[in-house]
Amino acid sequence: xxxxxxxxxxxxxxxxxxxxxxxxxxxxxxxxxxxxxxxxxxxxxxxxxxxxxxxxxxxxxxxxxxxxxxxxxxxxxxxxxxxxxxxxxxxxxxxxxxxxxxxxxxxxxxxxxxxxxxxxxxxxxxxxxxxxxxxxxxxxxxxxxxxxxxxxxxxxxxxxxxxxxxxxxxxxxxxxxxxxxxxxxxxxxxxxxxxxxxxxxxxxxxxxxxxxxxxxxxxxxxxxxxxxxxxxxxxxxxxxxxxxxxxxxxx
Amino acid sequence: xxxxxxxxxxxxxxxxxxxxxxxxxxxxxxxxxxxxxxxxxxxxxxxxxxxxxxxxxxxxxxxxxxxxxxxxxxxxxxxxxxxxxxxxxxxxxxxxxxxxxxxxxxxxxxxxxxxxxxxxxxxxxxxxxxxxxxxxxxxxxxxxxxxxxxxxxxxxxxxxxxxxxxxxxxxxxxxxxxxxxxxxxxxxxxxxxxxxxxxxxxxxxxxxxxxxxxxxxxxxxxxxxxxxxxxxxxxxxxxxxxxxxxxxxxxxxxxxxxxxxxxxxxxxxxxxxxxxxxxxxxxxxxxxxxxxxxxxxxxxxxxxxxxxxxxxxxxxxxxxxxxxxxxxxxxxxxxxxxxxxxxxxxxxxxxxxxxxxxxxxxxxxxxxxxxxxxxxxxxxxxxxxxxxxxxxxx
Amino acid sequence: xxxxxxxxxxxxxxxxxxxxxxxxxxxxxxxxxxxxxxxxxxxxxxxxxxxxxxxxxxxxxxxxxxxxxxxxxxxxxxxxxxxxxxxxxxxxxxxxxxxxxxxxxxxxxxxxxxxxxxxxxxxxxxxxxxxxxxxxxxxxxxxxxxxxxxxxxxxxxxxxxxxxxxxxxxxxxxxxxxxxxxxxxxxxxxxxxxxxxxxxxxxxxxxxxxxxxxxxxxxxxxxxxxxxxxxxxxxxxxxxxxxxxxxxxxxxxxxxxxxxxxxxxxxxxxxxxxxxxxxxxxxxxxxxxxxxxxxxxxxxxxxxxxxxx
Numbered sequence: 033x034x035x036x037x038x039x040x041x042x043x044x045x046x047x048x049x050x051x052x053x054x055x056x057x058x059x060x061x062x063x064x065x066x067x068x069x070x071x072x073x074x075x076x077x078x079x080x081x082x083x084x085x086x087x088x089x090x091x092x093x094x095x096x097x098x099x100x101x102x103x104x105x106x107x108x109x110x111x112x113x114x115x116x117x118x119x120x121x122x123x124x125x126x127x128x129x130x131x132x133x134x135x136x137x138x139x140x141x142x143x144x145x146x147x148x149x150x151x152x153x154x155x156x157x158x159x160x161x162x163x164x165x166x167x168x169x170x171x172x173x174x175x176x177x178x179x180x181x182x183x184x185x186x187x188x189x190x191x192x193x194x195x196x197x198x199x200x201x202x203x204x205x206x207x208x209x210x211x212x213x214x215x216x217x218x219x220x221x222x223x224x225x226x227x228x229x230x231x232x233x234x235x236x237x238x239x240x241x242x243x244x245x246x247x248x249x250x251x252x253x254x255x256x257x258x259x260x261x262x263x264x265x266x267x268x269x270x271x272x273x274x275x276x277x278x279x280x281x282x283x
Numbered sequence: 284x285x286x287x288x289x290x291x292x293x294x295x296x297x298x299x300x301x302x303x304x305x306x307x308x309x310x311x312x313x314x315x316x317x318x319x320x321x322x323x324x325x326x327x328x329x330x331x332x333x334x335x336x337x338x339x340x341x342x343x344x345x346x347x348x349x350x351x352x353x354x355x356x357x358x359x360x361x362x363x364x365x366x367x368x369x370x371x372x373x374x375x376x377x378x379x380x381x382x383x384x385x386x387x388x389x390x391x392x393x394x395x396x397x398x399x400x401x402x403x404x405x406x407x408x409x410x411x412x413x414x415x416x417x418x419x420x421x422x423x424x425x426x427x428x429x430x431x432x433x434x435x436x437x438x439x440x441x442x443x444x445x446x447x448x449x450x451x452x453x454x455x456x457x458x459x460x461x462x463x464x465x466x467x468x469x470x471x472x473x474x475x476x477x478x479x480x481x482x483x484x485x486x487x488x489x490x491x492x493x494x495x496x497x498x499x500x501x502x503x504x505x506x507x508x509x510x511x512x513x514x515x516x517x518x519x520x521x522x523x524x525x526x527x528x529x530x531x532x533x534x535x536x537x538x539x540x541x542x543x544x545x546x547x548x549x550x551x552x553x554x555x556x557x558x559x560x561x562x563x564x565x566x567x568x569x570x571x572x573x574x575x576x577x578x579x580x581x582x583x584x585x586x587x588x589x590x591x592x593x594x595x596x597x598x599x600x601x602x603x604x605x606x607x608x609x610x611x612x613x614x615x616x617x618x619x620x621x622x623x624x625x626x627x628x629x630x631x632x633x634x635x636x637x638x639x640x641x642x643x644x645x646x647x648x649x650x651x652x653x654x655x656x657x658x659x660x661x662x663x664x665x666x667x668x669x670x671x672x673x674x675x676x677x
Numbered sequence: 678x679x680x681x682x683x684x685x686x687x688x689x690x691x692x693x694x695x696x697x698x699x700x701x702x703x704x705x706x707x708x709x710x711x712x713x714x715x716x717x718x719x720x721x722x723x724x725x726x727x728x729x730x731x732x733x734x735x736x737x738x739x740x741x742x743x744x745x746x747x748x749x750x751x752x753x754x755x756x757x758x759x760x761x762x763x764x765x766x767x768x769x770x771x772x773x774x775x776x777x778x779x780x781x782x783x784x785x786x787x788x789x790x791x792x793x794x795x796x797x798x799x800x801x802x803x804x805x806x807x808x809x810x811x812x813x814x815x816x817x818x819x820x821x822x823x824x825x826x827x828x829x830x831x832x833x834x835x836x837x838x839x840x841x842x843x844x845x846x847x848x849x850x851x852x853x854x855x856x857x858x859x860x861x862x863x864x865x866x867x868x869x870x871x872x873x874x875x876x877x878x879x880x881x882x883x884x885x886x887x888x889x890x891x892x893x894x895x896x897x898x899x900x901x902x903x904x905x906x907x908x909x910x911x912x913x914x915x916x917x918x919x920x921x922x923x924x925x926x927x928x929x930x931x932x933x934x935x936x937x938x939x940x941x942x943x944x945x946x947x948x949x950x951x952x953x954x955x956x957x958x959x960x961x962x963x964x965x966x967x968x969x970x971x972x973x974x975x976x977x978x979x980x981x982x983x984x985x986x
Contacts, residue, residue, distance in 0.1 A: 123811075148785075155785055169770065195852055198847070199845065205770075218358045246810070246811045246815075254803060260962050260963070265966065266971040269976050
């Protein structure tokens with residue numbers, strides 16, 4: 033039985049993101065990477081493979097450029113690669129429907145992905161797919177392993193950190209994991225180059241996308257912060273704390 | 284998850300677009316490793332005067348040692364990829380690039396090209412994985428630019444060779460498991476493989492360097508050093524042996540220097556944008572912009588030189604004089620940029636908070652090793668005029 | 678428009694974000710129903726002004742958290758035009774699953790919802806604001822503290838439905854958070870001290886504030902170089918870590934250019950320093966001229982008060 037890992041290519045978190053006109057300017061992105069939480073999922077998938085699962089299939093949904101993320105996954109050991117190729121902006125249910133169809137095609141009953149992508153910061157894909165496929169869904173995990181035939185995960189649940197067990201079929205969404213994604217090596221890179229990416233259109237997957245129910249009107253830079261404010265004396269601490277909540281919204 | 288701000292390598296003429304997917308992936312792998320492992324730890328390594336053993340292991344795991352060599356567990360990458368590896372390593376530190384240059388171009392390469400089948404099968408896989416470290420013994424205390432007059436000698440004693448002499452300025456010497464040593468046998472230069480632990484062989488470390496502090500530099504001492512007969516490199520004699528090794532290493536240096544220069548440029552750019560004097564970032568002043576623009580210009584030329592040299596190496600259409608020009612020009616350029624970058628950093632430039640002074644000190648070595656700057660001038664002078672000017676003899 | 682708000686609980690109590698969800702819904706002029714998973718916080722929910730109905734969805738599945746089971750139990754009662762949850766981890770999961778079950782889109786982490794329906798939300802970790810139009814029916818999750826809470830002067834009708842689904846996740850054991858400190862390179866909030874802290878032992882005052890905020894404790898190079906007790910791993914700056922947390926609090930740090938290089942891209946910066954001329958005030962969004970001895974206890978008190986309610 034194979035493990036499917038869902039990855040998304042996003043602007044590297046260290047890359048500048050700028051807005052030109054009313055859209056994020058993709059041409060200004062200096063580096064594209066696999067979304068960080070997906071990297072943890074990929075590392076876990078590789079470890080599950082090492083503990084006996086037959087193969088790791090990496091799946092992405094996105095425009096042409098995102099195929100490179102699959103090659104990067106192959107360089108660290110992903111065995112097969114599926115690119116659901118769409119150029120248009122899709123809404124959450126469209127993405128989930130496509131990826132669910134791709135997962136079904138692989139027959140994978142263990143699916144790993146990041147808890148959210150570093151571009152949209154949403155976190156809709158994993159749980160949505162679990163519902164569509166009627167897989168169990170364990171969110172915000174840091175580790176998944178196999179113990180005597182059952183899947184064991186560490187998750188940050190509503191009541192705190194806990195160890196849970198669950199059976200396949202199951203989808204896990206990854207928080208920062210226990211293990212960083214392994215570094216590729218030259219051999220892996222050369223193997224990756226030889227692996228073919230299976231490119232599928234929505235039609236190939238038997239999905240009629242229909243129209244997106246969400247239309248992006250604009251992207252904009254956040255409003256400028258107010259100029260720095262300086263206060264005299266300790267009595268101003270209360271004011272600053274209140275401003276951190278009301279103006280800055282950071283606590 | 285939060286990493287340092289993205290390092291945006293200067294690539295004004297979009298060399299990136301000329302690289303293959305594989306070359307880009309190898310470069311990014313090494314770039315990420317340098318970012319994660321070298322840059323945060325290099326100052327400590329320099330202070331302690333060590334080349335961290337973890338780096339040896341990790342460089343070995345990446346599979347980049349002996350990059351352009353094929354077979355025997357070697358990577359089989361293009362010369363362009365080898366150049367990119369050197370560039371990224373030297374952006375971290377010249378000492379790290381030196382480690383890889385010596386291992387790949389100076390120790391693995393002669394075994395690969397001039398060694399017996401048995402030698403290749405025995406040594407190369409262990410060296411490609413980083414398990415064994417190699418070094419290269421050519422320079423002697425009294426023979427630097429003039430290696431042809433070396434005094435280290437080998438004698439054929441029937442069932443073994445006996446080596447006597449000393450080598451100096453040997454990168455990796457003390458940590459090496461084997462040394463490729465050039466010595467005269469019956470008056471002719473031949474290559475020998477000496478292993479750590481061979482009777483009569485020692486490799487004391489040279490201390491007190493102000494340059495390449497994170498790189499191990501040693502003497503190799505041979506006092507009636509006894510080595511088996513099967514340790515001679517069968518397929519080369521004369522200076523062609525060591526010089527062909529040096530050509531490959533010098534080619535790598537021409538890329539490495541670009542990496543060091545990029546690091547200094549990047550630091551100068553960031554610093555000048557955040558340093559406020561007279562109420563404005565110093566980057567807004569014309570004298571600073573003039574310097575930054577000069578750096579951009581020189582780095583871009585150096586990149587194109589290195590890239591084109593790589594293409595010629597991959598096509599096999601190169602001559603050694605072209606490599607001399609690339610090495611000499613790019614190291615000279617990088618050293619000038621390091622000094623200029625230090626200048627832009629003002630007094631802050633002398634601190635180990637910034638990489639520039641370290642690069643500057645390193646590049647003084649790089650300017651001198653693998654053929655000094657002036658020797659490369661003489662190589663080109665001979666090429667232009669047909670008259671050699673190394674010696675007074677006709 | 679029929680709006681279903683799925684309440685968020687905090688232990689057995691109602692989480693204050695629930696009243697904010699109602700506040701946001703009211704601004705759209707919807708007819709509001711609250712669903713309380715497992716009946717938690719039911720009576721408090723009924724008191725929120727502007728709510729017409731509160732439904733306690735009760736079933737065995739609500740004994741422990743299983744997003745798939747909870748969503749299956751909640752979805753039949755979440756048939757509104759707009760379903761609203763908080764954008765906490767559980768809120769996002771339930772929203773996504775319910776949306777998928779209904780075959781409708783979900784938009785996460787809205788900070789503004791206006792008629793149309795037009796949703797604004799931060800993306801790229803807040804570096805960009807996205808505004809989009811979404812057709813109803815849809816599900817939206819709302820970021821806490823984006824809307825004023827609706828008042829507690831209502832009296833909504835309460836009903837109960839029994840609905841459960843198979844739970845497939847079993848909890849083996851609760852785990853203790855390993856007592857290890859949060860690393861500065863991963864923290865969303867950092868409080869750093871400089872040589873102005875006087876003694877390394879005084880960093881415990883920073884740690885107390887950090888514990889309240891779930892923050893990491895950092896240090897300037899001056900502090901790291903001066904005191905062996907402050908390890909290099911805590912150093913923020915040119916040769917330390919470059920950090921971009923959403924909040925950076927610099928205490929007793931003058932703001933040398935090397936320190937600024939490591940933290941100036943933090944989203945918000947608070948500086949506490951007794952020297953009004955310290956360069957750190959030049960990059961601070963909120964500067965307080967005071968000694969740390971006065972400021973840190975006050976900061977601790979104010980934060981405790983704010984975070985406990």
